[in-house]
Amino acid sequence: MRTVHDRGASDAPAAGRRPKLRAVPGHRLAGLPQLAGADRRLRHEIEVVAAVLPFKVNNHVLEELIDWDRVPDDPMYRLTFPHRDMLPPEIFDRISALLTGGAPRERLAEAVAAARRALNPHPGGQLEANVPRLDGRPVPGLQHKYRETVLLFPAQGQSCHAYCGYCFRWAQFVGEPELRQSLPGPASALEYLRAHPEVSDVLVTGGDPLIMSTARLAGYLDPLLGPGTEHLRTIRLGTKALAWWPHRFTTDPDADDLLRLFERLVAAGRQVAVMAHISHPRELAAVGVRAAVARLRSTGAVIRAQAPLIRHVNDDPRVWAELWRDAVALGIVPYYLFVERDTGASSYFEVPLARAVTIYQDAVRQVSGLERTARGPVMSAGPGKVCVDGVAEIGGERVFVCRFLQAREPDRVGRPFFARYDERATWFDQLRPASFERRPWFGAGAGLAEAPAAV
Numbered sequence: 001m002r003t004v005h006d007r008g009a010s011d012a013p014a015a016g017r018r019p020k021l022r023a024v025p026g027h028r029l030a031g032l033p034q035l036a037g038a039d040r041r042l043r044h045e046i047e048v049v050a051a052v053l054p055f056k057v058n059n060h061v062l063e064e065l066i067d068w069d070r071v072p073d074d075p076m077y078r079l080t081f082p083h084r085d086m087l088p089p090e091i092f093d094r095i096s097a098l099l100t101g102g103a104p105r106e107r108l109a110e111a112v113a114a115a116r117r118a119l120n121p122h123p124g125g126q127l128e129a130n131v132p133r134l135d136g137r138p139v140p141g142l143q144h145k146y147r148e149t150v151l152l153f154p155a156q157g158q159s160c161h162a163y164c165g166y167c168f169r170w171a172q173f174v175g176e177p178e179l180r181q182s183l184p185g186p187a188s189a190l191e192y193l194r195a196h197p198e199v200s201d202v203l204v205t206g207g208d209p210l211i212m213s214t215a216r217l218a219g220y221l222d223p224l225l226g227p228g229t230e231h232l233r234t235i236r237l238g239t240k241a242l243a244w245w246p247h248r249f250t251t252d253p254d255a256d257d258l259l260r261l262f263e264r265l266v267a268a269g270r271q272v273a274v275m276a277h278i279s280h281p282r283e284l285a286a287v288g289v290r291a292a293v294a295r296l297r298s299t300g301a302v303i304r305a306q307a308p309l310i311r312h313v314n315d316d317p318r319v320w321a322e323l324w325r326d327a328v329a330l331g332i333v334p335y336y337l338f339v340e341r342d343t344g345a346s347s348y349f350e351v352p353l354a355r356a357v358t359i360y361q362d363a364v365r366q367v368s369g370l371e372r373t374a375r376g377p378v379m380s381a382g383p384g385k386v387c388v389d390g391v392a393e394i395g396g397e398r399v400f401v402c403r404f405l406q407a408r409e410p411d412r413v414g415r416p417f418f419a420r421y422d423e424r425a426t427w428f429d430q431l432r433p434a435s436f437e438r439r440p441w442f443g444a445g446a447g448l449a450e451a452p453a454a455v
């Protein structure tokens with residue numbers, strides 16, 4: 001496959017050629033021509049898993065990102081295509097039997113609904129928690145967990161160009177309406193932000209907010225330049241568009257308008273940060289990305305790269321080292337290496353914290369200082385963003401050295417704390433205080449039950 005260095009300064013599609021977006025939904029994946037020569041069993045497995053979990057790819061993913069010679073082990077394929085191990089065996093077998101036996105529609109739908117309920121669509125209650133109030137009324141589609149940062153979830157941005165198998169938004173992608181928490185329009189967000197001068201950062205997220213037209217996005221962002229918003233210094237956009245559809249920034253009909261929007265925000269003194277979800281270096285080497293990055297940077301926006309560590313996709317220090325090197329070569333700043341959350345097909349993708357620490361450290365050692373700006377492995381947990389800095393031995397006890405990068409209670413930020421080393425732990429709630437930690441880590445108001453005191 002290509003690397004980022006194989007491309008010249010401009011790799012935009014030739015003038016006058018506009019790549020046209022074609023989306024392929026989950027139920028059509030098994031019938032794709034690229035899989036025509038594949039094992040029949042593989043295609044059946046795709047069908048079974050896609051009946052339960054949401055999938056979607058587009059022509060960029062199919063034609064530029066997946067290496068079909070390496071399927072089914074190719075990392076981009078693993079990231080976006082159904083795999084039988086994504087479902088617990090008993091669920092897989094039940095749905096498989098119903099499909100093979102030609103069960104009536106309603107019976108299949110019932111089994112699918114039951115399977116989805118069993119797969120934890122609400123990780124950590126994040127969407128329902130942290131919803132702020134304005135004059136006593138909740139403002140759905142807003143989250144205010146950290147003093148200086150407010151998250152906006154515009155309703156029209158609650159989708160994505162392609163779906164990562166681990167996406168914690170999957171309940172929304174399968175359209176369960178009670179799980180949707182989104183902003184119908186900019187008015188309530190603007191009112192809330194005006195009333196909160198302590199907020200400096202607005203983070204527009206989704207799904208992917210860049211799935212919205214520029215006109216819609218401008219409807220949310222232009223008001224942030226109006227009176228009463230002077231305390232907002234930074235506008236971040238969490239997006240996978242650079243990886244899934246780089247033409248959003250180059251040849252799409254409203255790409256130029258998007259760049260003008262960013263220029264307006266920058267000219268008004270705001271930092272525009274494009275928080276690009278980049279899972280694998282191959283995403284940066286694909287056609288159109290170099291041109292998209294150059295155009296974005298020309299607006300004064302800063303692009304930062306972040307992604308979770310995902311088994312079968314990027315659980316290899318060489319992949320992260322290459323990703324960070326290539327990102328910096330393009331002018332993208334590495335930001336976070338996340339730990340994947342406990343939702344959906346999580347056991348298929350999860351990597352134990354102990355291994356995540358090793359992968360992070362081995363990757364960091366391979367790159368230069370400027371390429372070491374990503375922090376990780378980081379968990380976005382109830383009380384805050386926890387980074388596992390390493391493993392140490394203290395007083396004969398093996399521990400994880402942890403630190404809050406962000407916390408509901410700001411005075412916790414930066415303070416190290418220690419957890420018992422646990423080779424199998426994959427998430428914060430499985431960690432226990434080291435035996436020498438006198439107090440439980442988290443007091444009242446931390447948002448999580450207190451960790452049990454050490455015995």
Ligand SMILES: *Cc1c(COP(=O)(O)O)cnc(C)c1O
Pocket residue numbers: 143145146149151203380385405406
């Ligand atoms: C990561 C995150 C933020 C942003 O945190 P930074 O450390 O400022 O990048 C804000 N809100 C939530 C809920 C987050 O998970």
Ligand code: SF4
Pocket residue numbers: 159160161162163164166167168169206207208239240277
């Ligand atoms: S890019 Fe983000 S929003 Fe889109 S499917 Fe992946 S994790 Fe979900």
